[in-house]
Amino acid sequence: MAAGNGMAGNGASHGPQNVVIAGGGIIGCATAYYLSKLGVAATVVEKGEVACASSGKAGGFLAMDWCDGGPVGPLARLSYSLHKTLASELGQDTGYREVRTYSVAASAKPGGRKVSLGKNSPKWLDKNVQRVKEMAEVGTTAQVHPQKLTTAFMEAAQASGAKLVRGTVQGITVDKDSNSVTGVTVDGAVIPADKVVIAMGPWSGDATKWLPNVPAISGQKAHSILVRPTQEIGAECLFTQFQNSSGRHTDPEVYPRPDGTVYICGESDSVELPDDPLSIKPRASAMKSLQEVGASISSALAGATVEAEQACYLPVSGDSMPVIGKVPGVQGCYMASGHSCWGILNGPATGMAMAELIASGKATCVDISALDPGRFAKRGIFR
Ligand SMILES: Cc1cc2nc3c(=O)[nH]c(=O)nc-3n(C[C@H](O)[C@H](O)[C@H](O)COP(=O)(O)OP(=O)(O)OC[C@H]3O[C@@H](n4cnc5c(N)ncnc54)[C@H](O)[C@@H]3O)c2cc1C
Incomplete structure (x- = not known):
């Protein structure tokens, strides 16, 4: 899929990127989709089935302005408009209607x-x-069918070269000298990666055992x-x-x-x-x-x-807000999780912002600075 779609960044200008996304819910699949639009073919590792958890069982209700006045407001407004575009862009029925x-x-x-x-x-x-x-x-206000949308994201990403691997992510490997991500351990074997996205929904908390500074998610x-x-x-x-x-x-x-x-x-x-x-x-x-x-x-x-x-x-998450951005302290580790009751609404904009951040180093489609994972480290709270 070609870029030139209003998104910032271009994977090619930053060299080949080896991105592994842990979790095939709406957040992981939307990130894979928007990365594919920037020319980056990611690998999504999913423990069960794509959309087998809340991304397949949620209601799919969408509200344009119910998050206004807080740090999620701009993300929600962008995402609300993306849902309408996606209903035709993905070429599949996402169950969207006002x-x-x-x-x-x-x-x-x-x-x-x-x-x-x-x-x-x-x-x-x-x-x-x-x-x-x-x-x-x-x-x-509008609605989508969460399972259809999540699956459509994954299939569109796969059509542009993304891979789906069935397996359980058990850890993240890091080069101690450069303090950079080198891979992801999946069912005992390492898949090489220079960038990893923790998008395991409520299971994202498992990653607190793998690396320091990963915010807890329950x-x-x-x-x-x-x-x-x-x-x-x-x-x-x-x-x-x-x-x-x-x-x-x-x-x-x-x-x-x-x-x-x-x-x-x-x-x-x-x-x-x-x-x-x-x-x-x-x-x-x-x-x-x-x-x-x-x-x-x-x-x-x-x-x-x-x-x-x-x-x-x-x-x-610990403050009930989504956690979107770079995990501090380790080069190449990102988190997109903690969306609570608005993950279907905010999935598309989260995926777009994450893709820009990974591909070009900065999310320009929306300001996600208030949702940065580092906010917990600054407060000295991780659990
Ligand atoms: C009853 C209910 C109704 C809801 N209704 C709405 C709504 O109307 N509108 C709205 O916006 N939001 C709604 N939500 C919220 C929304 O469903 C979630 O915020 C969103 O689905 C979270 O997506 P996710 O990708 O972060 O997590 P998930 O959907 O949980 O996906 C995480 C994935 O990671 C996988 N995984 C976990 N551990 C590993 C591992 N170690 N290795 C590999 N894979 C792993 C899991 O199998 C899972 O598929 C609702 C939620 C609930 C519970």
């Missing part, structure tokens, strides 16, 4: 004050709904279901305040998709991250709770068929 977004109060028990739905309110909210309020300006488990309703539901995403049949208050999110399914997520747990991404199992009671949400707000969802029951882990 949506309308509502705040909804509802409960499992019928009764209470019924809303009279305004002319723009979702007509399918015909059950125990107490309040509906549009919460975003038209044109400022995992927060969350659940989701995918259901197929009995009637078609419009492009209307919901952020709900829901009281379930036991009286517990929860905040599930409901995202109808263009393929006719409806994604419902919520129900966080503080449980240890397992080593194997493919071994993550949902909690049965969380599945029931999420089904109760659908059945309580809409008759189309009350009779829905369940197509998937799943769980995955959000990658969370």
Whole structure:
């Protein structure tokens, strides 16, 4: 794929680059894709399958300005616009469409004050709904299918020469004299590399055992279901305040998709991250709770068929902000992780910024200085 696409940098001017990306989630695959647009063919090493973790099980909701006012604001705005471009640029269905977004109060028990739905309110909210309020300006929220987008990134990168290796990254090798990365240990063998990107989502914390100065990343488990309703539901995403049949208050999110399914997520747990991404199992009671949400707000969802029951882990950094940039102290080591609940939104801009940084030494598409991994070292905090 040719450069000349608004991105800074050109791999050729900096000599051949041997880049290995640890992790085939949206962050690793987007980085491989934008590197391929700069003429750098990276190797992505993935332990399970591409998009087998949260990048395949997330909701895919996108908001243009919900991160404004903080260090992630400019990244999110750029990424929001990239999603629209990618919907045609990748030449594959990414499940992209603009949506309308509502705040909804509802409960499992019928009764209470019924809303009279305004002319723009979702007509399918015909059950125990107490309040509906549009919460975003038209044109400022959208959605993608996270698994389709992540896979499309990887396939487009591969079409330009990137490689996908199935294996577990176990360490990073460093030349002690120059203090530079020389390779990545994968299942006991070393793949040579002069640049390595730690993009292992919640497992990125494993790299704190491999090198000093790598910021800690932990995992927060969350659940989701995918259901197929009995009637078609419009492009209307919901952020709900829901009281379930036991009286517990929860905040599930409901995202109808263009393929006719409806994604419902919520129900966080503080449980240890397992080593194997493919071994993550949902909690049965969380599945029931999420089904109760659908059945309580809409008759189309009350009779829905369940197509998937799943769980995955959000990658969370020490200050809950993404960690994007060079790891201090070792030449050639980079990190892109900790995107928490906005990794699908921010994946494209993160990949573009990382690609520029790797290929030319500076990210110019967006200012990522506030997200630099070195911020933790400056504060003397790594864990
Ligand atoms: C329920 C839920 C809903 C969400 N909804 C949204 C949403 O609507 N919008 C949004 O913007 N974000 C959403 N998110 C957040 C988003 O899913 C994440 O921020 C994003 O997917 C993180 O991507 P990642 O590439 O960093 O990590 P991951 O997707 O976790 O990918 C990391 C990859 O690294 C691999 N790996 C791990 N260890 C190794 C190793 N040692 N060697 C090789 N490979 C390894 C794993 O197998 C995995 O494939 C949601 C998250 C959850 C949990």
